[in-house]
Amino acid sequence: MPRILVLWAPDWPIVAGSEGVRAGAPVAVLAGGQVLACSQAARVEGVRRGMRRRDAQSRCPELVLREHRPDADARAFEEVLVAIEQVAPGVAPLRPGLCALHVPSRFYGGEVEAGAVLAEHLVRLGVWDVRLGVADDLFTAQQAARQASAQDSLVVPPGGSPAFLRELPVDVLDTGQGGDPELVSLLRRMGLRTLGAFAALSAADVHTRFGTHGALLHRLAGGAGTQPVSRRRVPPELTAALALEPPLDRVDQIAFSLRTTAERLVADLAVRGAVCTTVRIEIDADGQTVALRRWMHPRWFAAPDLLDRVRWQLQAAVIGAPVDAVRFVPEVIEPVGDHAEDLWGGGIDERVERGIARVQGIVGHEAVVQARVQGGRSGRDRHLLVPWGDQPVAARAAEQPWPGVIPPPAPATVFEQPQEAWVVGAEGLPVGVTGRGLVTGEPSRFRPVPDAGWLPVASWAGPWPVDERWWDVASARRIARFQVVGVDGSAWLMIVEDGRWHTEARYD
Amino acid sequence: MRQLEGGPGARPVATHPALSGLLQLQTGGTYATDAASLLGLLLAGPSAGGAWCGVVGTARLGLEALASAGVRLDRCVLVPDPKESWLEVTAALTDVLGVVAVAPPANGVGERDASRLAARLRDRGAVLLTLGAWPRAEARLRLAETEWIGLGRGHGHLQARRVTVQVHRGTAPARSRRLWFPDLDQQIRPAAERRAEVSRHLRSVG
Numbered sequence: 001m002p003r004i005l006v007l008w009a010p011d012w013p014i015v016a017g018s019e020g021v022r023a024g025a026p027v028a029v030l031a032g033g034q035v036l037a038c039s040q041a042a043r044v045e046g047v048r049r050g051m052r053r054r055d056a057q058s059r060c061p062e063l064v065l066r067e068h069r070p071d072a073d074a075r076a077f078e079e080v081l082v083a084i085e086q087v088a089p090g091v092a093p094l095r096p097g098l099c100a101l102h103v104p105s106r107f108y109g110g111e112v113e114a115g116a117v118l119a120e121h122l123v124r125l126g127v128w129d130v131r132l133g134v135a136d137d138l139f140t141a142q143q144a145a146r147q148a149s150a151q152d153s154l155v156v157p158p159g160g161s162p163a164f165l166r167e168l169p170v171d172v173l174d175t176g177q178g179g180d181p182e183l184v185s186l187l188r189r190m191g192l193r194t195l196g197a198f199a200a201l202s203a204a205d206v207h208t209r210f211g212t213h214g215a216l217l218h219r220l221a222g223g224a225g226t227q228p229v230s231r232r233r234v235p236p237e238l239t240a241a242l243a244l245e246p247p248l249d250r251v252d253q254i255a256f257s258l259r260t261t262a263e264r265l266v267a268d269l270a271v272r273g274a275v276c277t278t279v280r281i282e283i284d285a286d287g288q289t290v291a292l293r294r295w296m297h298p299r300w301f302a303a304p305d306l307l308d309r310v311r312w313q314l315q316a317a318v319i320g321a322p323v324d325a326v327r328f329v330p331e332v333i334e335p336v337g338d339h340a341e342d343l344w345g346g347g348i349d350e351r352v353e354r355g356i357a358r359v360q361g362i363v364g365h366e367a368v369v370q371a372r373v374q375g376g377r378s379g380r381d382r383h384l385l386v387p388w389g390d391q392p393v394a395a396r397a398a399e400q401p402w403p404g405v406i407p408p409p410a411p412a413t414v415f416e417q418p419q420e421a422w423v424v425g426a427e428g429l430p431v432g433v434t435g436r437g438l439v440t441g442e443p444s445r446f447r448p449v450p451d452a453g454w455l456p457v458a459s460w461a462g463p464w465p466v467d468e469r470w471w472d473v474a475s476a477r478r479i480a481r482f483q484v485v486g487v488d489g490s491a492w493l494m495i496v497e498d499g500r501w502h503t504e505a506r507y508d
Numbered sequence: 509m510r511q512l513e514g515g516p517g518a519r520p521v522a523t524h525p526a527l528s529g530l531l532q533l534q535t536g537g538t539y540a541t542d543a544a545s546l547l548g549l550l551l552a553g554p555s556a557g558g559a560w561c562g563v564v565g566t567a568r569l570g571l572e573a574l575a576s577a578g579v580r581l582d583r584c585v586l587v588p589d590p591k592e593s594w595l596e597v598t599a600a601l602t603d604v605l606g607v608v609a610v611a612p613p614a615n616g617v618g619e620r621d622a623s624r625l626a627a628r629l630r631d632r633g634a635v636l637l638t639l640g641a642w643p644r645a646e647a648r649l650r651l652a653e654t655e656w657i658g659l660g661r662g663h664g665h666l667q668a669r670r671v672t673v674q675v676h677r678g679t680a681p682a683r684s685r686r687l688w689f690p691d692l693d694q695q696i697r698p699a700a701e702r703r704a705e706v707s708r709h710l711r712s713v714g
Contacts, residue, residue, distance in 0.1 A: 352560050355604025356585055359597050369586045371571050383571050388585060407665055408694050410572035412545035442662065459659040483666050489654030491666055505570060507666060508543045508651075 002102040003111065003158070004229055006141040007084065007118065008131045008148075009077075012097025013037040015127065016076035017066040026060050031068035073097070083125050087118055090231035100141065100229045103134055115153030123151060136161050137225040143172055161223025166196030173217050183214060195221040236272065240265035240328045247285070247322035251314045254323055255307045262306040265328050270336070275300035278332035281313055284325035291317035294331060296390050299353065308357060312365045356388055365389075373398050377405050377466060378481070379414035379493070379505045404466045406481065411493055411505035418502035421494055422447045423457075423484070433480045433496050437465040446484055448492045448503045455486040463496065521606070521635055522557035524549050524578065526696045530685050531647060531675050536630035538622075540638045540645035544569055545577070545689065546673070547609055549696060550637050550649070552578035559606030562587070565594050566611035566639060576694055595621055602634040611639040619643050648676040652684070657692075668692045670699050 009015060013029040014037050021027055026042035028035045035051045045060035057063055073096035081099060084091050088104040108114040115132040122130045132153035133144025140161040148154035156164045170193060174184045192198050199222035207215040219225055242261040248254050269276055277300050283291040295301075295309045306328060314323070360368050368388040375396035376382040384395050423431045425441035432440045443457045462482030469475045479497045481504075486492075491507035521533040526549065533539065533553065541547050547569070555561050556578045563569060567588035575581055585605070590597040594613065601608045602625070622643045629636055638645065651671045658667030671689045674682040686699045 349560070352604050355600060359585075359587060359600050362593050362596055362600065363587060363590050367587055367589060369588065371581050371584060371586055373572050373575055373581065379570055379572070385586070385588075407667075408572075408576065409666065409668070409690050410576055411570045412543070412548060412573040413568045414570040416567050439662070459656070459661055459664075461659050461662060461664050483659060485656050485659055485666075489656065491654075491656055491659075491669075506544075507656075507669075508545060 003105065003134055003136060004100055004138050004141045005103040005111070005115065005118075005153075006094075006098065006100045006133045006135075006138065006145045007122075008133070008142070008145040009080070009097045009122075009127055010129055010131065011037045011039060012077065013068055013073055014039045015129075016073045016096070017069065018064070021064050025064055026062060027064045027066065028056055029066050029068050036068050070096070080122060080125065080127060083121055084118065087121050088114070090229075092229045092231050098142070100138055101231065102229060111155050112153060115155075119151045119153070135164070137220075137223065138227045138229060139220040139225040140164060140223055143168060146172075162196075162199065163223075165199070165221060165223050166194065168195045169193060170195060170198055170221075173221065180213065180217060183210060183217065199223075238265070238268060238330050238333070240268070241325060242327075243325045244323060247324040249319075249322040251311055254314060254326065255311050258307060258310055258326055259303065261326075262303040262328065265306070265330070266301065266303050269330070269333065273336050274333045275336050276330040276333050277301070278330075279306065279309070280329040280331050281306075281309055282327040282329065283310075283313065283317070283319070283323055284327075285319050285321040285323050287324070290319050290321075296332075300334070300336075305357070308361060309365075312360070316364070360388065375400055375402055377402055377468065378495075379411055380416075383414070404464065404468075406464070406483070406493065409507065411507045413506040413508055415504060415506075418495065418504050419449045421449065421492075421501040421503045423482075423494070423501050430499075430501075432499050433463045433465070437463060437480065439463055443482075443484065446486070446492075446494075446501075448484070448486075448490070448494070448506070455488065455490075458485045458487045458489075460484045518630070519633065521554050522559070523553040524556075524696065526687055526689075526698060527553070527673070527685075530673065530683060531649070533635050534646070535633040535635060536626070537646040538626060538629065538636040538638065538642055538644075539647050539649065540640070540642040541649040542640065543649075543651045544639065545573060546649050546651060547637055547639050548574045548577040548579060549689075551607060551609055554607045554635065555579045555583060559583070560585070560604070562598075562601040562605045562608040564590055564598050564601065564608060564610040565613065568611075576690070577696065595625070598636075599625060599628055602629055602632055602636065605634065607635045607637065609637040609639065612642065616640075617642060646677070650674050650676075651689075 014027050017029050018027045024041055026039055026045055028038040028042050028047055030036060030053055033053050035047060035049055035056050037049065038047045042060055042063055047056045047059055047063065077096040081091050081093055088101055091099050091101045093099045103111050103114050105111045105114050108117050111134045115134065119130050119132060129150045131145045131148040131150060133141045133148055134153060135141040135144050135156035136158060140156055143165065144154040144156050170184050170187045173179060174181050187198055198218065203215065203218060206218040240261050242258055244257060248257065278294060278296045279301055280294050282289050291313055293313050297305060310326060356368060366387050369385040370388050372384045372395060373382055374384040375398045423443045423446040425431050426444045429441065431443050434440060443460050445454050445456055447454050460482060463480030465480045468477045479495045482494045484492050484494055492503050493505040494501055494503050518534045518536050521535055523531060523533045539550060541550065551561055561579065561584045563584065563586045571581060587597050598608055598610045652674055653672040655670045656666055657669060658664050668691050669689055670686060672684050672686050674684040676682045688697050688699045690696050
């Protein structure tokens with residue numbers, strides 16, 4: 001039976017979440033307002049797992065706090081998995097920070113040696129604190145890894161699992177996969193404080209009293225776990241690259257040379273029953289990556305789409321030197337079944353999409369946009385424009401209340417930039433708004449846009465003061481809005497900011 | 509004669525109910541207007557019927573107003589700043605989209621370009637809406653007698669408006685209709701003629 005090696009990187013959320021933090025600074029990762037993990041420096045100051053944010057900060061005022069992002073943890077651990085796969089294939093990720101594999105002891109000449117090679121490889125990747133445990137079964141190997149010192153491995157000899165586990169406290173059954181805090185608490189109250197004492201009970205009694213799950217933990221405690229290591233398959237290498245020799249500098253030449261590469265990438269994916277919806281295109285010149293960009297597609301990338309993206313990227317970037325390599329790195333791959341057309345046709349009409357791609361070819365990728373309405377107080381803030389084919393960025397919710405928003409009808413014309421305007425009272429003096437939000441005089445004539453003439457005011461309302469984002473100096477605004485209707489029936493939405501009038505929108 | 513102008517393949521296109529009897533959009537036609545809200549009203553008919561819409565050459569359209577007129581923004585493509593290739597972009601979009609709205613640049617559009625585009629529209633069965641003057645448009649729409657409701661002198665806010673929509677075809681006299689555009693519930697619907705409205709008021713007083 002193959003021996004199992006468990007690799008443990010303690011405090012993985014800290015390792016994954018502390019980029020940009022000075023080395024050695026106290027860091028804590030919070031989940032739901034409680035400390036989920038903390039660095040050694042923070043632990044020295046008295047920060048503990050499960051502590052509330054305020055308690056942790058009172059122990060250690062200079063504590064750097066990060067929100068827990070499970071996705072980021074998993075993504076960061078993916079790099080570690082890839083690095084391990086370079087040394088030994090068939091890694092089973094257990095959770096971010098913990099993985100298991102069969103010890104490649106024969107190849108490296110022993111279990112300790114194999115562990116040393118792995119540890120060295122990961123340290124080179126920048127993961128300093130890795131601990132390895134080797135044993136007959138997964139549970140014992142995990143416990144061994146927890147007892148090992150940093151960058152070292154602890155080997156439990158074959159058949160030595162029961163002896164190794166005997167002296168461990170039952171609390172180790174508390175955490176990790178299949179952990180059962182209630183059972184642990186009960187065992188302690190029954191006076192069974194070590195795994196050895198628990199394992200000494202008869203299996204039939206344990207099964208009767210604690211059920212199937214208890215019986216499983218009982219077997220684990222006896223060192224008789226048989227949980228197999230479900231090894232993941234090494235993900236296929238899909239990056240398609242083309243080295244251009246000699247280097248080329250004309251866009252059409254480069255795109256033409258890439259045709260077969262792009263077709264091969266799409267065909268490779270099709271063989272696996274997959275399509276690529278997000279691709280990263282890297283362009284090298286003079287041996288350096290000079291242009292790098294992620295592209296998304298509303299459906300999926302076919303070969304001509306990939307070539308279009310290369311063309312746009314080359315046109316947009318200023319590349320001084322001839323291009324000597326182009327790489328397509330598929331970032332998001334989805335099963336083709338998810339994108340199949342339903343029975344009545346679906347998604348975006350393919351003809352429409354081809355036509356829009358042609359327009360993008362004329363004016364560029366960014367110039368063709370799709371629009372949505374998002375939350376905000378004035379016309380322009382409420383527009384969300386996303387380049388055609390890109391995923392919409394986080395929109396502000398339009399349904400939530402926006403105090404100070406102008407009630408409908410919405411203006412039909414919203415100027416890109418507020419237009420300069422003038423409003424005067426009966427004596428010809430400019431109308432202003434006081435600090436207390438009162439108007440200094442009744443508007444009688446106005447000029448809504450610079451190329452319009454003066455117009456008598458038929459009716460008006462305001463000021464509606466808005467004090468937006470006062471907590472942020474850079475984007476804070478203190479304005480007052482007015483609606484003004486001229487005698488010709490034209491209606492305008494105007495603002496006063498710092499005593500100057502501007503027209504934001506027109507109701508035409 | 510009109511059928512000849514429209515070409516043999518001119519088919520009716522869904523038009524907003526508020527305009528029924530006043531104007532019927534037809535494939536291959538060009539409709540000019542000078543008000544952004546009228547452009548939204550013209551777009552709303554085909555868009556609500558499921559057609560894809562394109563908007564070329566203007567970044568000023570109020571998206572919220574479009575949406576409340578009934579335009580489906582998820583089936584809209586915008587090219588706010590096509591620079592000098594606006595005609596090319598418009599032509600490319602008419603190939604694939606049912607309705608294209610365009611705001612021609614300040615120096616206008618040439619007769620020749622307009623007639624070439626018109627031939628393409630008839631060929632593809634698309635509708636062109638323009639915000640601004642357009643040579644030999646099928647119909648020209650404008651707003652007149654705008655009357656806002658809800659705004660006083662220093663109080664209230666804009667709530668509804670009544671307008672007269674005038675449709676000019678060639679040199680024929682304009683046809684017009686009084687519309688709530690929008691009414692107090694933000695719906696667009698025909699309004700009673702001014703005279704009828706006044707007499708009703710009088711009755712209610714008496």
